[in-house]
Amino acid sequence: MESKKTILELNKVSMHFGGLTAVDELSLDVKEGEIVGLIGPNGAGKTTVFNCVTQFYKEYTGDIYFQNHDGDQVDLRDYKVTDIAKLGLIRTFQNVELVKDLSILDNLLIGAHHHYETGIIQHILHTKKARSEEKRMKEKAYEILKFLKIYEIKDFYVAGQPYGILKKIEIARTLMSDPKLIILDEPAAGLNDQETDELETLIHQIRENYHTTILLIEHDMGFVMNICDRVCAINFGKFLAMDIPKNIQKNPSVQEAYLGKDE
Numbered sequence: 528m529e530s531k532k533t534i535l536e537l538n539k540v541s542m543h544f545g546g547l548t549a550v551d552e553l554s555l556d557v558k559e560g561e562i563v564g565l566i567g568p569n570g571a572g573k574t575t576v577f578n579c580v581t582q583f584y585k586e587y588t589g590d591i592y593f594q595n596h597d598g599d600q601v602d603l604r605d606y607k608v609t610d611i612a613k614l615g616l617i618r619t620f621q622n623v624e625l626v627k628d629l630s631i632l633d634n635l636l637i638g639a640h641h642h643y644e645t646g647i648i649q650h651i652l653h654t655k656k657a658r659s660e661e662k663r664m665k666e667k668a669y670e671i672l673k674f675l676k677i678y679e680i681k682d683f684y685v686a687g688q689p690y691g692i693l694k695k696i697e698i699a700r701t702l703m704s705d706p707k708l709i710i711l712d713e714p715a716a717g718l719n720d721q722e723t724d725e726l727e728t729l730i731h732q733i734r735e736n737y738h739t740t741i742l743l744i745e746h747d748m749g750f751v752m753n754i755c756d757r758v759c760a761i762n763f764g765k766f767l768a769m770d771i772p773k774n775i776q777k778n779p780s781v782q783e784a785y786l787g788k789d790e
């Protein structure tokens with residue numbers, strides 16, 4: 528089997544909140560094109576790992592490397608949280624974060640601004656170039672909305688949409704940024720069985736159609752086992768195991784971590 532490039536690498540990453548060690552010398556890697564699951568009981572440190580990767584927290588120790596658009600490994604610490612998306616690293620949040628009093632379409636368009644080649648002045652002056660760029664972004668948004676089967680409702684407000692739709696809008700927004708790596712924090716949380724099945728298919732389609740890599744946190748073990756190529760299990764911020772789903776399920780230390788937990 529051809530060995531794939533590492534797109535994300537964590538090397539002994541630790542993160543403390545006062546006296547609490549939320550992430551403890553965690554090392555893991557994600558290869559190009561993989562779907563990787565990060566699992567662990569409540570409070571295991573999963574979201575904190577994502578917040579370190581996306582540079583929302585900068586106080587971590589250890590190193591986090593990412594493969595940029597040119598194929599070079601960069602140290603994410605050198606980038607501001609606001610510049611991470613430009614590298615092609617895009618996230619969604621555990622609690623859906625959308626602008627509720629804008630339309631679904633506008634939620635996609637506001638996310639795309641760092642992709643504009645024209646400056647703010649050109650947009651204010653409404654130059655020809657700015658107009659053509661807006662058109663291009665709109666067409667891109669339409670294509671994504673069609674792919675996610677929410678094109679028909681694109682002009683509706685986000686407020687009042689069911690949870691399953693909100694999750695799709697979040698995913699749609701990540702696709703606007705030409706992601707190399709999408710990281711999803713509990714994408715299946717709050718979804719019913721049918722929506723969860725649909726999301727499984729969707730995540731596979733995203734990987735195929737948009738040539739992305741996906742790293743996700745999820746409590747729904749069925750979902751994780753069905754869609755992930757590899758799973759990394761952590762507990763108390765510490766690495767337990769990283770393996771194919773079948774082996775993770777059988778792993779004694781993973782079983783122990785979940786014992787007595789209502790997962």
Ligand SMILES: Nc1ncnc2c1ncn2[C@@H]1O[C@H](COP(=O)(O)OP(=O)(O)OP(=O)(O)O)[C@@H](O)[C@H]1O
Binds near residue numbers: 570
């Ligand atoms: N901003 C913060 N300040 C202080 N402690 C925090 C902060 N964020 C997380 N923690 C603590 O760090 C630990 C890891 O939290 P984290 O949210 O990363 O866990 P998680 O694995 O995402 O949990 P869940 O499955 O419940 O989402 C927990 O003990 C949590 O209380």
Ligand SMILES: [Mg+2]
Binds near residue numbers: 573574575621
């Ligand atoms: Mg979390």
